[in-house]
Amino acid sequence: MDCQLDIFFAEAILNGLLLAGLLALLALGLNLIFGVIDVVWICYAELVMVGMYGINYAYKAGIPFLLAALFGVMLVALAGAILHYLVIRPVLDTPPINQLLVTGGVLFLLQAAATMAFGIEFKTLGIRLGSLNVADMSFSWARIWAFTMALAGALALWLFLKRTYLGTAIRAIAQDRQVIALMGVDSRRLYLVTSAIGGGLAGLAAALMVLQYDIYPQIGLQFGPLIFMICVLGGLGNMIGGFIAAFIISQFIAVGSSCFHTEWGYAVAFLFFMVAIFIRPQGLFGTKS
Amino acid sequence: MTNLRPVAAVVGIVAVAAIPLIVRVLFPASEKYYLHLLIQILLWSFIYTGWSLMGRFGLTSLGHGAFTGIGAYATVLLWNYVGLTPWIGVPVGVLLATIVGVLVGYPCFRLRITGHYFALLTLALTEFVRLCIVGLRDYTGGSLGTQPRRYGDGVSLFALQFEPDRVLAYYIAFVLWLFGLYIWLRVDRSMDRYALDAVSQDEDAAASVGIDVTREKLKITALSAAMCALGGAFFAQYQMYIGPDTIAGLGISLNIVFAVIAGGLYVMLGPTVGAVFTQLLAEGLRVAIQGSATLRGLLGSSALALDQAIYGLLLILFIIYMPKGILGTLIDWWRRRRASDEVTLAIATAAEAGVPKTNSG
Numbered sequence: 001m002d003c004q005l006d007i008f009f010a011e012a013i014l015n016g017l018l019l020a021g022l023l024a025l026l027a028l029g030l031n032l033i034f035g036v037i038d039v040v041w042i043c044y045a046e047l048v049m050v051g052m053y054g055i056n057y058a059y060k061a062g063i064p065f066l067l068a069a070l071f072g073v074m075l076v077a078l079a080g081a082i083l084h085y086l087v088i089r090p091v092l093d094t095p096p097i098n099q100l101l102v103t104g105g106v107l108f109l110l111q112a113a114a115t116m117a118f119g120i121e122f123k124t125l126g127i128r129l130g131s132l133n134v135a136d137m138s139f140s141w142a143r144i145w146a147f148t149m150a151l152a153g154a155l156a157l158w159l160f161l162k163r164t165y166l167g168t169a170i171r172a173i174a175q176d177r178q179v180i181a182l183m184g185v186d187s188r189r190l191y192l193v194t195s196a197i198g199g200g201l202a203g204l205a206a207a208l209m210v211l212q213y214d215i216y217p218q219i220g221l222q223f224g225p226l227i228f229m230i231c232v233l234g235g236l237g238n239m240i241g242g243f244i245a246a247f248i249i250s251q252f253i254a255v256g257s258s259c260f261h262t263e264w265g266y267a268v269a270f271l272f273f274m275v276a277i278f279i280r281p282q283g284l285f286g287t288k289s
Numbered sequence: 290m291t292n293l294r295p296v297a298a299v300v301g302i303v304a305v306a307a308i309p310l311i312v313r314v315l316f317p318a319s320e321k322y323y324l325h326l327l328i329q330i331l332l333w334s335f336i337y338t339g340w341s342l343m344g345r346f347g348l349t350s351l352g353h354g355a356f357t358g359i360g361a362y363a364t365v366l367l368w369n370y371v372g373l374t375p376w377i378g379v380p381v382g383v384l385l386a387t388i389v390g391v392l393v394g395y396p397c398f399r400l401r402i403t404g405h406y407f408a409l410l411t412l413a414l415t416e417f418v419r420l421c422i423v424g425l426r427d428y429t430g431g432s433l434g435t436q437p438r439r440y441g442d443g444v445s446l447f448a449l450q451f452e453p454d455r456v457l458a459y460y461i462a463f464v465l466w467l468f469g470l471y472i473w474l475r476v477d478r479s480m481d482r483y484a485l486d487a488v489s490q491d492e493d494a495a496a497s498v499g500i501d502v503t504r505e506k507l508k509i510t511a512l513s514a515a516m517c518a519l520g521g522a523f524f525a526q527y528q529m530y531i532g533p534d535t536i537a538g539l540g541i542s543l544n545i546v547f548a549v550i551a552g553g554l555y556v557m558l559g560p561t562v563g564a565v566f567t568q569l570l571a572e573g574l575r576v577a578i579q580g581s582a583t584l585r586g587l588l589g590s591s592a593l594a595l596d597q598a599i600y601g602l603l604l605i606l607f608i609i610y611m612p613k614g615i616l617g618t619l620i621d622w623w624r625r626r627r628a629s630d631e632v633t634l635a636i637a638t639a640a641e642a643g644v645p646k647t648n649s650g
Contacts, residue, residue, distance in 0.1 A: 040405050090609045096404045097349040101550065102608040104543055108601030115594035217594075221539065225416045228409045236405070267420035270413045277410055278396035 008258065011137040016254025017247065018139060021147030022208060024246035026223060027230040028154055029201030034236045036174045036194045039088055039099040043107035045224035047083070047199060049114060051076040051206025052215045056123055059210075065127060072210075073203035080199020081192055088195070089188070107220070114217040122214035129211060142211035153204055154243065157197075170194055226253075226266075229273045235283030244285060249273070306463060309456050324455040326572060330564045331462035332524050333548065337560030338469040339516030340545045342476055342509055345554050347403075347489035350510075351542045352393065352411030353517045355418035358537025359386040360518025361525035365437045366428055368448070375449035375526060383518045389414070390514030391507060398503040398510075401492065412539065419538040434532025437525065452529050465523060466561070469516065473557050476512070481505055517545075547604045553614030562616040570603075571596045 030044045041047070051072040058068035087106060091098045129141035161167035173180045173190050181187055213219065230249055234241030249269050256265025276284060312323045340353050363382030367373040373381075393414050397407055422429050429435055440448035444457070451458045476482055484505045487495040496502050525531045534540055544567070552563025574596045578584045611618050 034405075040409070087605055087609075094612070095347070097347070097408060098608050098612065100405055100408055101349070101546060102605055104546065105601045105604030105608065108543070108547075108597050108604065110601070112594040112596075112598035112601060116598065225412060225539065229413055232406065232409050261424055263420045263424035267417055267424055270417040270420065273413050274393065274410060274417070277402070277406075278400065281400040281402055281406070 009255075011139075012254045012258035013251065014137065015139065015143065016251045018143040018147045019254060020243075020247040020250035021150035022143070022205065022212075023223075023226060023230055023250055024243045025146070025150035025153050025201065025208070026205045026227045027234070027242040027246055028150075028157060028239060029198040029205070030227055030231050031234070031236065031239050031242045032157065032194060032201065033198040034231065035238070036170055037084070037088070037092075037191050038096070038177075039092075040103070040228070040236075041083070041106075041198075042100055042103045042224070042228075043083075043110060043220070044202060045220035045222075045227060046107050046110040046114075047076050047079055047202045048206045048209065048223065049215070049217065049220045050079055050110060051203040052210050052213075052219070053114060053118055053123075055207055055210050056125055056215055059125055059127075065125075069207035072207050073200050076203030076206060077196045077200035080202065081196040083199070084192055084195035089191075107224075111217050111220065118217065120217060122216045124214045125210050127211060140212070142208070146208040146212065149204065149208055153201060154239065157201070157239070160197075166190075166193065226269075229270065233273055233276060233284055235285050238283065238285055241283055241285030245283075248284075302467070305466075306460075309459050321455050324459050326568060328455070328458050328462045328527060330561075330568045331459070331466040332520060332527065333568065334561040334564040335462075335465045335469040336517050336520035336524070337545055337549050337552070337564055338466075338473055339513050339520060341549045341554055341560045342473065342516070343513040344546070344549055346485040346506075346509065348506065348510070349404075349408050349546070350411040350513075351408050351539070351546065352390075352414040353513070353545050354415045354538050354540070354542035355411075356386040356390060356514045356517035357521030357524070357541060358418050358422060358533070359389060360521035361531045361536045362422060362429060363518075364522040365435065365525050365531055369435070369438050370428065374447055375522070376447075379449070379519065379522045382522050383515045386518030386521075387511045387515045389418075390510050394507050394510040395503070398506040403492075412542070415537070415539050415542050419533050422533045422537055429533075432533055434530060434535065436530050439529070443529075449526050450529070452527055458527055461523070462527070465520070469520075470557060470561075472512070472516065476509070477557070481508060485509060547600060549614075550612070551603065551607050551614055553617035553620075555613065556616050556620060559614050559616045563614065566615060567600070570599065574599070 026045070026048065030041060033039060033041055033044075054075040055068045055072035058071045059065055063071065083103070083106060087102055088099060091102050129145070131138045131140045132144060161171055169180070169185055169190055170193070172183075173185065173187055177187060226249065230245045231242055233249065234243070234245035249272075252269035252272060253262075253265040256262075256268050308327060309324060312320055312327075316323055336353075336357060340350070343350055360379070360382040363385050364375050364378040367378040367381060368375055393411070396402075397410060402410060423431050426432075437448075437450070440450055443450055443453045451461060484495065484500045487498070487500060488502050488505060492502055521536055524536060528535070548563035548567045549560050550563070551566050552561065553559025578595065607614065613621060
C-alpha cells in the first residue's frame with residue numbers, strides 16, 4: 001500500500017512499460033478502423049475475446065500454439081470483415097453515433113453468445129513461459145513477448161501502409177473519401193480489407209493475451225474502455241499518438257496499482273484522460289481537423 | 290382531432306393509476322410479483338425519459354450510468370453512515386450528479402466535443418465513477434454492493450422506505466413517472482427545444498442566429514443528469530440494494546441507450562415503451578426458460594445470457610431498420626395511413642362532385 005522509490009517501484013514502472021505494448025497493439029487496430037472508415041467499434045475488445053476463445057479451443061484440440069495463434073488471427077480478421085459487411089455497411093451513411101451504438105449491440109451479442117457457448121468460468125491455456133529475473137525484479141516472458149510483438153505489429157502495419165499499393169490506397173481513402181472514388185477505387189472493397197486487417201490486429205492481440213490472462217466472457221469490459229481512452233488520447237486515427245498514450249495510461253495503472261488498490265490506478269487513468277481531453281480535445285498528438 | 294388529446298391523456302393516466310386494482314382482481318395470488326414488474330418498468334421509464342432529453346438532441350451520452358450511480362450511492366451512504374434522511378440525501382445526490390454533469394459537460398460543449406468523442410468521454414466518466422465506487426469498498430461494499438439500513442418494519446416516511454408495501458411503491462413510482470413525462474412536455478414546448486433542435490442540426494448556424502450553444506446544452510445536461518440521479522436514488526430505495534453493476538457502470542449506460550432507441554427516441558412515451566419492452570422481454574424469456582424443460586436442457590446454466598443476446602441482436606436490427614423505435618415507427622405509420630385516407634377521401638369527394646380528374650384533352 002505504501003509508495004516508496006524502491007526496487008518494487010522500478011519493477012512496477014517497467015511492468016507498466018510492458019503492459020503499454022499490449023495496450024498499444026490493442027489500440028492499433030481500432031485506430032486503423034477509425035482513421036480509415038471513420039467508425040468506432042465499441043465491441044473491439046469483444047472481438048479480442050472471440051479470438052482468445054478460438055485460440056484456446058484450437059490449442060486444446062491439439063494444434064500447436066503458433067498455428068492456433070495464426071488461426072485466431074484469421075478468425076478475428078474474418079469476424080472483422082463480417083462485422084463491417086453485415087452491421088457497419090448498412091448504417092455507414094447515417095449519423096456517426098449510430099455506427100457506435102450498432103456495435104454496442106454487437107458487444108451485447110458477442111458477450112452473451114460467449115457466455116452461452118463457453119460458460120462463465122475462467123479458462124486458461126496452461127502455457128507458462130516463466131519469467132525473466134533481473135536484479136531482484138521479475139518480468140514475465142509473456143509480457144515481454146507481447147511488448148515485442150506489439151512493436152513488430154506496428155512496424156508491419158506501417159510498412160504495409162507505406163510500401164504496398166493497397167496500403168497507399170487505404171491511406172488515400174483516409175485522407176479524402178470523396179476524391180478517391182473519382183480515381184476509380186472501390187471504397188467498399190477497401191473498407192472490407194481494412195476491417196479485416198483491424199480484426200487481424202485484434203486477433204494478434206488475442207494471441208498475446210491468452211498467454212497472460214484467463215479467458216472469460218466479460219474480459220472485454222476490462223480492456224474495452226481502456227483501449228478507447230488510449231485511441232482518443234492519442235488522437236483517434238493517429239497510430240504513433242496511440243502508442244505514446246498507451247505508455248502514459250499504463251504507467252498510471254501500473255504505478256497506481258502498486259501504490260494503492262488496482263481500481264485507483266484505473267480511476268486516476270480515466271480522470272487523467274478526461275482532463276487531458278479538456279486541455280487538448282483533438283488528443284495529445286492529434287492535429288486539429 | 291387535437292381537442293381529443295387532453296381526454297386521451299386523462300384516460301391514459303387513470304388507466305395506469307388503476308392497474309394495481311386490475312392486478313388485485315385478476316391475479317390475487319401473484320399480486321406482488323406483477324406489481325414488482327410494473328414498479329420496475331415505471332422507475333426505469335423515468336430514468337430513460339431523463340436520458341432521452343439529451344439523446345433526442347444528438348447528445349448521445351454513455352455517462353448516465355454514472356449519474357444513476359451517484360444518486361443511488363449518495364442517498365444510501367448518507368443514510369447508512371451519517372444517518373441523514375433520504376429527504377435530504379436524495380437532493381444531495383441529485384445536486385452532486387448535476388454538478389458532475391455540468392463539470393464534464395461545460396468543457397465538452399465549449400470545446401465542441403461531439404459525436405464519437407462525446408460518447409467515449411462520457412463512457413470514461415461512467416468507468417471513473419464505477420471504479421470510485423469499487424475503490425471505496427470500505428463504505429460501498431465494493432463490487433458486492435451494499436444495502437440501505439432498514440428502518441423499523443421497512444415502511445417509513447422518514448427513511449423513505451416503501452419496499453414491503455408494493456401498492457404504495459407503485460404509486461410512488463407512478464408519480465415519479467408522471468413527473469418525468471411532465472418535464473419532457475415542458476422541455477418539448479419550451480424555446481430551448483427549438484434552440485437545441487437547431488443546435489443538433491448545425492452548431493455554427495445556430496450560434497450565428499444568437500443561440501448560446503454551450504448554455505443550452507448545459508441546461509439540458511443538468512436536467513437530464515438530475516433526473517437520472519433522482520431515478521437512481523428511488524431505484525435504490527425500492528430495491529433496498531445497490532451494486533456497482535446494478536445501478537452504475539457501462540452496462541447500465543448501454544441498457545439505457547438501448548431501451549430508449551428500442552422504444553422511440555423522439556416521442557414522449559418512447560422511453561416508457563422501451564422500458565415495457567425490455568422488462569417484458571427479459572422477464573418473458575426468464576419465465577419461458579423456467580417453464581420449458583427443453584429450453585433449460587438446451588441452454589443449461591447459460592440461459593441467463595439469452596436475453597442479453599436477444600437485446601444485442603435487436604439493438605443492431607433497430608438501429609439499421611427501425612431507428613425511430615417501436616413507438617416512433619407506429620406513430621409514423623398511423624400518420625401516413627391517416628394522411629393517405631384523407632387523400633383517398635378527397636379524391637372520392639372530388640369524383641362524386643363531378644370534378645374532371647385531369648384535363649387530358
